[in-house]
Amino acid sequence: MIYLISPNKKQYKANLHCHSVLSDGKKTPLELKEMYKANGYSVLSITDHERPYCHKNLTDKDFIMLTGYEAYIRPNGGEYNRYGKEVHLNLFARDVDNVNFICFNEDYAKYAKRDNALDTFNKVGSTRPRELTTKYVNEFIQTAKENGYIVTYNHPYWSMESEEEILSYDGYFSLEIVNYSSYLINFLENNAPLYDKMLLAGKKVFCHGSDDNHNSHPLGDPSCDSFGAFTMIMPKEFTYESIFNALESGESYASMGPIINEVSIDGDTLHLECSEVTHAFVYMGSKSPARVHAINDDSPFTSAEFKIHEDARYVRVAIVDKNGKWAHTRGYFREEFGFKPIEK
Secondary structure, three states: OEEEEOOOOOOEEEEOOEOOOOOOOOOOHHHHHHHHHHOOOOEEOOOOEOOOEOOHHHOEOOEEEOOEEEEEEOOHHHOOOOOOOOEEEEEEEOOOOOOEEEOOOHHHOHHHHHOOOHHHOEEEOOOOOOOOOHHHHHHHHHHHHHOOEEEEEOOHHHHOOOHHHHHOOOOOOEEEEEEHHHHHHHOOOEOHHHHHHHHHOOOOOEEEEEOOEOOOOOOOOOOOOOOOOEEEEOOOOOOHHHHHHHHHOOOEEEEOOOOEEEEEEEOOEEEEEEEEEOEEEEEOOOOOOEEEEOOOOOOOEEEEEEEOOOOOOEEEEEEEOOOOOEEEEOOEEHHHOOOOOOOO
């Protein structure tokens, strides 16, 4: 028996993309910590735009603040264009105290300039003008990794890049498969088809969900961008280092609501245990995933079994509850569930 998601590992709910008054959010870091903790979360990363910041003073025995920030790359000196492409990356720090500013460029640092904070950062990497090119983006990601960060690719639909452009980047460890703030705007920021294209291309990239909340609307308002997408993390222990290591090694999954309690493989049979859902899929890189559907919304199920095809390129589980809320595991490649590599 191989456990891809073990029932014996405790799961911690996390929001990995969040903005405070230090950039363009409406809540203070303390307010964000308090509201997420009150809603059952255990991990929060406040990723303010071009503003590395350590919030470890808000960590307590039941809640961990993950150090990080959001960087972005645009053409034309960072000027916003409603119809233009751009790249947004979240950087998470291996060391809680790491606030290295990667490839600092003053055109992008308006929030740090606003608060006269430019001299507080340790600036590393090239300071030449940023370029929206594969070469520059890959250099930026590599510089971030060399200076203590792991990197995600954020809200691909909103960013308006093509699949080919996104597939040309290397070094990011996870794709933001659901960004709730963007999802509220367009109902299209559920990027499972793109993620499958990445897996089919052999990219060993994980996936996660997050809010990207700015809190321009009050809690409870239909347009509120908090508590809509999250990542469940399964660390060995509840410490900063273990949370970071679990993310980096793919011990997590993305959700908008449903909970995955177990994904195990015995031979060619995949077993799923989850919260109540009405649909479950196992994607394998083929035209037709294995699937189970409830008879109707009033007859949800909490377990299912699927046969893994001998030629499966990978397996990835997705479930949907009666409210249309998804959860997605990352893609697991053949060597991870005991299948021999496919001969080319």
